Amino acid sequence: GEDGGNAGGGGGGGNGEQPYIAIVSKGFQHQFWQAVKNGAEEEAEKQGARVTFVGPPTESDVEEQINMLTNDLAKSPAAIGFAALDSQSAEPLLQQAKSQNIPVIAFDSGVDSDVPVTTVSTDNKAAAAEAAKHMSELVGGKGKVALVVHDQTSKSGTDRRDGFMEWMEQNAPDIEVLEPQYGGGDQLESANITKSIISANPDLKGIYAANEGSAIGVIKGVEESGKTGLKLVGFDSGKAQVDAIRDGSMAGAVTQDPVNMGRELVIAAMKAIDGEELPKSIDTGFKWYDKSNIDDAEIKAVLYE
């Protein structure tokens, strides 16, 4: 890029002393991404940095994300945080960032490129496998289990689906996993889907919801159908899920630590700006929580409402 004229300084993106970190996320409106945003903003304040946080409306808007990354690059930030919807399509821009000497920190899921200096992520597949493991225990290793997933093409959607299904296939031969249904993360649509699944499968044992929106839908759908005894396993947190787990309508959920992801992202970015060495990857981990441990300090710290 010819426009990288004032990038070398890397200092502040027009804001004097404060280093400017541009974060381009996979999403914006959903609670998970808001939690990442909050974590990043919190840490930035602490460190005296300025962050902006943008993301496309859905996780299939690859082109829009590319436009957002392009626009943020034009501002010559000191560092970029990037959660790629599709690694390959971002590669030219990542190369541009590299040529402008802007360090890139990947987050959420890995970016298939050697440009990012480090990756702050959790393993969605492993987390989904953890959910599968608990589901299997909850239903006693056999019976029908359904999936309500938020997206069938994005990486987080497919990882959270495949991690669950693969674990089941390998470890629970007596569990029949139904065809996954996709509700776009929309609570209402997920609720309607859930009710259809329950109608069509009177012998259903459990439902796994792959993100917060799906989980809220599943909880509502089950409640409205009046069906009892179903084991629900969720993903992420938020007040609705936490409440459901407290009152027993949901058995438990896996959660990643989005707030911490945001924090770690900014910490890594600040280190990169200062030229410090960084490990190849920083794992922010995931946790299983249910009624029994929901009030543990360790769990409480990773839940958002």
Next chain:
Amino acid sequence: MTALETPPRESVAGGGFAAVAKGRLQQLLAFASLIAIFAFFSVASPFFFTYGNFTAILFSTVVIGTLAIGTTFVIITGGIDLAVGTGMALCAVMSGVFIVNMDLPLVVGLVATVLFGGMMGLINGINIALLKIPPFIATLAMMLVAEGLALVVSDSAPIYFSEEPSYTKISTGNLIPGVEFPNAVLVLIVVAVIAGVLLTKTVLGRYTYSIGSNEEATALSGIDVRKWKIAIYAFAGLFTGLAGIMISARLGSAQPATGMGYELQAIAAVVIGGTSLSGGKGSILGTLIGALIISTLNNGLQIMSIPQEWQNVILGCVILVAVYTDILRKKEA
């Protein structure tokens, strides 16, 4: 408008026994598509034809149905409303602000929310009728503004009605004792009846049709078209407010990020129900049937466990066929 067509069989603006009977017939035809879809699924899946599934279908029609009723008025005037989806989200958030954050009495909060929807409609109406901004653009702008404001007002976080158990009862409770019939469906029915009466029996409705049929002739007949258009948009906005209540009551929380795309579904329900996008024609019953066709198809395809990527393909084809047979039948009738 073509010189080549023969007179239509029905009068939509109502009135007269013959006309009403013909009007019924027309709606029965759209209804026939719905019945056919119902019959098909009932045969195809043993789980479809159950009381529980019926209420599930009805329940899933409530939000889109409410939005579609408001949209029907707007479309009959020859306009369009793209703001109902995100506007609904904003109204849901406002409901949370009124009832949870400001702790207003439930009824006051509900009324305030519905009026807030009306106010959004009012602004649309002013932009369209006074500033002469095309409805598509005026409501597109409102859609964007509402989308943003829902996040701003809620601070991008859902507002929970956990302290207000009676709030969710509006949607999921059973007013009819002993029968499993969600209140939400009752609300939709009541609202539809009111809207239907207003559309066919009152001046507001008559002018809605007149403006859509020939706005200039209506104005020259001494009707203050600007004023009435504003009134119609404001009135339609009330349904956005109501839909905001219905969705947040069902979910027990106001979700600021939801709503985008609902406008298209609402418009689709209206159009499948026989209302013409060029205005002057349409009915509430048709809209309800249109909304039911969509939700029945969604439900049935899921019940049949069709892989989801195929569901949309089939949905698209069935809508085409349903509307086409409808057109054929009307021609023959």
Next chain:
Amino acid sequence: MTALETPPRESVAGGGFAAVAKGRLQQLLAFASLIAIFAFFSVASPFFFTYGNFTAILFSTVVIGTLAIGTTFVIITGGIDLAVGTGMALCAVMSGVFIVNMDLPLVVGLVATVLFGGMMGLINGINIALLKIPPFIATLAMMLVAEGLALVVSDSAPIYFSEEPSYTKISTGNLIPGVEFPNAVLVLIVVAVIAGVLLTKTVLGRYTYSIGSNEEATALSGIDVRKWKIAIYAFAGLFTGLAGIMISARLGSAQPATGMGYELQAIAAVVIGGTSLSGGKGSILGTLIGALIISTLNNGLQIMSIPQEWQNVILGCVILVAVYTDILRKKEA
């Protein structure tokens, strides 16, 4: 269509010096809004007014711009096309199938993809012109079908063009040596010029306007309106195919789930550009300006680091103001 307005004073359909001059003026007015927006951002942010950012804005206009050009034809006939968004995704996937899976020569694959888009348009045209299904429903159905098929054909996974580096060059390469100017923008310009010529200088364009302005009179003048409508929808479909190529070339992959919502942006660009949804009126230049207004606003607001939840609010307001001043100016002109 508003009450009491005097007949349009300017001819957009070309012809005659006075008419052309007036047409230019009208477009200059929409252009003025764009200039004002540009001027504002240039003052507001030091990062906005750079060569790199200009090309970024143009680059981000390519896909919507291409779709909007096709949509312009459809809207001038008085129709609408909701299928361009997901249709584009399906075309992108087909491009992947042709070029990656079937390993056809690049040029053949490209032509096949564009023709595939044309075929989707053809089906829309047949449904609309022969089966008389309203454009909204016909293209809504196609939108759903395309959405599903894109997933079915691609097996819900992106198709990567890694083996075909020349494919991405179509979008991101620089044909003009020594200048950083993406090919995609060149493609858009060339396509726009061709479309503009077709619209104003050929029979196809003339009948596009004519059908939108008075379909019945056009038919009575001995023009086979059905045939031409099918041709116009098929022609517009070619742009969907091209947009499928442009987006997948830019991303280096065919993303089956992307595309939903693009149709609304394309229609918005057309309408902001001064084309009336009731048909008979419009221009390619206007559409391009409309598309540029949207992409410039998106770019500028982000460059100014406006929090994202506020961006849409401002976007909505600015679109309103831009269109309103446009209306005011036209009235005064």
Next chain:
Amino acid sequence: MVTSTTRPPTASLPLLEVVGVNKSFPGVRALSDMRLDLRAGEVLALVGENGAGKSTLMKLLSGIYTPDTGTFSLDGEQLEITGPKHATELGISIIHQEFNLVPHLTVAQNIFIGREPRRMRLLLDERRLVREARELIERLHLPLDPTAVVGDLTVANQQMVEIAKALSYDPRVLIMDEPTAALNDVEVETLHDLIRRFVRPETGVIYISHRMEEIKRIADRVTVIRDGQYVDTVDVGSTSTREIIAMMVGRMLADGAGPRGVRPDREVLLEVTGLSTRTLLKGVSFDLRAGEILGFAGLMGAGRTETARAIVGADPVDAGVITLRGEQIRVGHPADAVRHGIGYLSEDRKRYGLLLDKDVKANVTLGALREKFTTAGFIHDRAARARASEYVGSLRIKTPSVDQTTKFLSGGNQQKVVIAKWLARDCDILIFDEPTRGIDVGAKEEIYQLLNELAERGKSIIMISSELPEVLRMSHRVVVMSEGRVTRILDAGEATQESIMHYATLRPDENVEDAVELGLDPVDTGAAEAEEEGKP
């Protein structure tokens, strides 16, 4: 050879022959056993009451409808007309009663639509198109600019475009369905010249009109139809107008009386002073008394319609004062005008008068809905139906029921529906813009009577009309306009055909206005401001 048995053979051959044609629409028998023959070299007038089936017959001839039974022959050869295009190929061109123009295209583009000169099959040769249109227009002596957009033209000019378009096909049979309904006397004369030049030994014209004096002037023979049935065909020269009318309506009509002189005694109800608009009007002033019928005369584009629209607030006003019963009123919208009791019946019923896709009842009650047919916003359907039926009866609107969609009424009956709408609204001041446009002679008398009755009851009426005899007969006084100004207000005694034409053609600054009338870009000489009448 098909032989015409009913008539002795004449020198001219039958060019077009219609035998035994039936056509029904749902609930309406539009034509039964209809026949007609057009001879080469003649102008055949076709007359009949509103809804008699004239337009339907012409639509059959131009391939828009297909007959239920019956045959057509051209030059003695029996044939089937498959569609509008086929009709033009056969040499039959039609000018429809309702225009079939494309408003967003220019005059030239409209004339040659479907036959645009092209290069390389697809490219339009716009220059040739304009040139050929200009040649055609000049050949026909029509006051049209080929590059003007048709939607901008007045109704009269749009009619001219239709005529040019029809003639551009070089037809053998030219059908004109009420071509003069929108024209004033001067324009009618232009059209008649045109027809005379068109009629050659191998061509023929079918001419539909409700204006009897016109038929006398232009037609050779006249065919009369009634209620969809053939009555007779007679030579114009040997038959009186009264006889023709009697055949049409099936009885003798008494000559209606006009109003009885000036009414200086009555109070001035409405006073318009210095009314000006940006587009045309310059200082229009006049007053209107209670119970008076005030005629408005002028040439096309004189500004009569614009004056009316300005008064009712349909178009923006630059300057001017409107005083009602001595009090100045502000009118920003037609709703304000109607609230003050001023109603406007537009000259273009299709565009400004009717809800075409709504039934007769909805149209009749539209204006008075809130005042007369509702309580608390709810519509009294029964009252509305009763009132609509009443008008269908009293105005003799030919319709199967009040639930019929107005789109399917004949042109004249649609006009009556609009009139009924204003009668239902009961305004004190009624502005009727070309109220008898497209109305048959019998109904015209009825409308004249109605106007008189209204005036008797103290209503004031402004009657804009392009038919001078009508203006002369009906008006207490006549306002004559030219080029956007009032050139003279004539008392009934002074008003004659000659005096009106004199003031109607009075032109303050010839050249500029000439250019405007021709639709060309005017050169601003600055002279337009000179010599203004009526400005305080």
